[in-house]
Amino acid sequence: MDVLYFAWVRERIGLPREVVETQAATVSELVAELCAREERYAAAFEDLSALRVALDQELADFDASLEGVREVAFFPPMTGG
Amino acid sequence: MRVCVQHEAFDLGTESARFAAGHRDMGAIVTFTGIVRDLPDDPMEAMEIEHYPGMTEKAITAMAREAVTRFELGDVLVIHRYGRLQPGEMIMMVATAARHRKNAFEAATFLMDYLKSRAPFWKREISASGASWVAATEEDEAALSRW
Numbered sequence: 001m002d003v004l005y006f007a008w009v010r011e012r013i014g015l016p017r018e019v020v021e022t023q024a025a026t027v028s029e030l031v032a033e034l035c036a037r038e039e040r041y042a043a044a045f046e047d048l049s050a051l052r053v054a055l056d057q058e059l060a061d062f063d064a065s066l067e068g069v070r071e072v073a074f075f076p077p078m079t080g081g
Numbered sequence: 082m083r084v085c086v087q088h089e090a091f092d093l094g095t096e097s098a099r100f101a102a103g104h105r106d107m108g109a110i111v112t113f114t115g116i117v118r119d120l121p122d123d124p125m126e127a128m129e130i131e132h133y134p135g136m137t138e139k140a141i142t143a144m145a146r147e148a149v150t151r152f153e154l155g156d157v158l159v160i161h162r163y164g165r166l167q168p169g170e171m172i173m174m175v176a177t178a179a180r181h182r183k184n185a186f187e188a189a190t191f192l193m194d195y196l197k198s199r200a201p202f203w204k205r206e207i208s209a210s211g212a213s214w215v216a217a218t219e220e221d222e223a224a225l226s227r228w
Contacts (some may be wrong), residue, residue, distance in 0.1 A: 007131055007203035008214050057136035059199070073133060073201075077217035080161065080172065080202035081115055081193055 001066070003030075005044070006075035009051065012044035027053050027062045030072065036075060044074075082149065082157050086132065086166040093174060100158050100176045107155040107178040109185035113193055119168035125209045130163045130172070133201035137161075144195045148191045152188035154179050159192065164201065194224040 031048070032060035034041040045051065053060055054055045054073040066072070085091075093114055103112050117128045145157045158176040166172060175192045179185040196202075204215040 004133070006133060006201070007205075054133070054136060054201070057133070057139055073136070075133070075201065076203065076214065077222070078198055078201050079204045079215045079217050080200035081197035 001069060002071045003034075004071065004073040008076055009044050009074050013040055022066075024066055026066060027055070027060065027064050027072065030066060031062065042070065050076060082142075082145050083159070084138060084145055085160045085163060086137050086141070087160070090162070091160050091174065093170065093171060096158065096160065096174060097176065100156065100178070104155050104178045106180070108180050109182035110176060110178050111182070111185040111189045112174060112176045113189050114174045115172040117166045117170050117172055120206065120208060122147075123210050125168050125206055125208045126128075127203045127207045128166050128168070128172075129212075130166065131203045131205070131208060132163045134193075135161065136140070136201050137163075140200050144192055144199065147179065148188045148192050150201060152167050152184040152191070154184065154188055155186070157192070158199065159196070161196065161200065191228055193228065197221045198225060 001020055002017060003020045005013050010016050022030055022033055024033055031045050035045050048062055052075055053062060055064060055069045056071050097112050119125050136203045141159050141161065145159055148154060148157055154177055156178040161173040175189050177188040179188065198217065198221050205212055206215060
C-alpha cells in the first residue's frame, strides 16, 4: 500500500511517500511495523496523540482496519483556514 | 457550489461580486477572508502551506455539502491557497448565500471551524529566527463541538 507523510511527520521520516508491503491488520499494527524498522519512524510516531491518520483520504482512528485500504496517510493535527 | 484549492492569488472583489450575482432569492451573503498575519516580535518572511492533494478537495467539498444542507444555503464558495505566501496575502475565503443573514453567518462560521481543524492543510511560519510548524490549538478543536 502507499503510505504518505505530511508536515513534520514527513520531515522526521525523511520522505513524502513510500510503498510498504505489510500484513498489518490495523493502523496500529502498521505503525508498530514501521517503528521497528528504524529510529526515524519511532521518532515520528513517538506520540500518537499528536498524530492523525487518513485511510484512502478519509480521517480514521489508529485501531481502524486496513482491509482493502490502498492509501494510508500520517500527519499532525491540521491547521487550515 | 464551488471549491477551489489553488496556489494562485484570488481577487476578493471579483470573487465576491461573481458569487453575489445570480442569487435573486437569497437575501444574505456573508464572506470571510483569511490573511497571512505577520508575527509582531519576529517578522515573518513567508508562510508555507502544505496540503494533501486529493483529500483536501474531498474534505472541503464534504464540509460545503454539509453546510448547504444544515443551513439551507442557496450557494457556497470556498477558495483555499497552498504554497509559499507573504504576510498580508489572502490565504482563503468563504462565501455563503442564504435567504436570511443568520444562516449565512452561521454557515460561514461552521465552515471556518471545520476548515481550521479538518481540512488537510499544515502551515509553517518562516522568519529570521527559523521555521516552525503552526500547532493546532485546543480552542480550534473545541470549536467543533458546538456543531
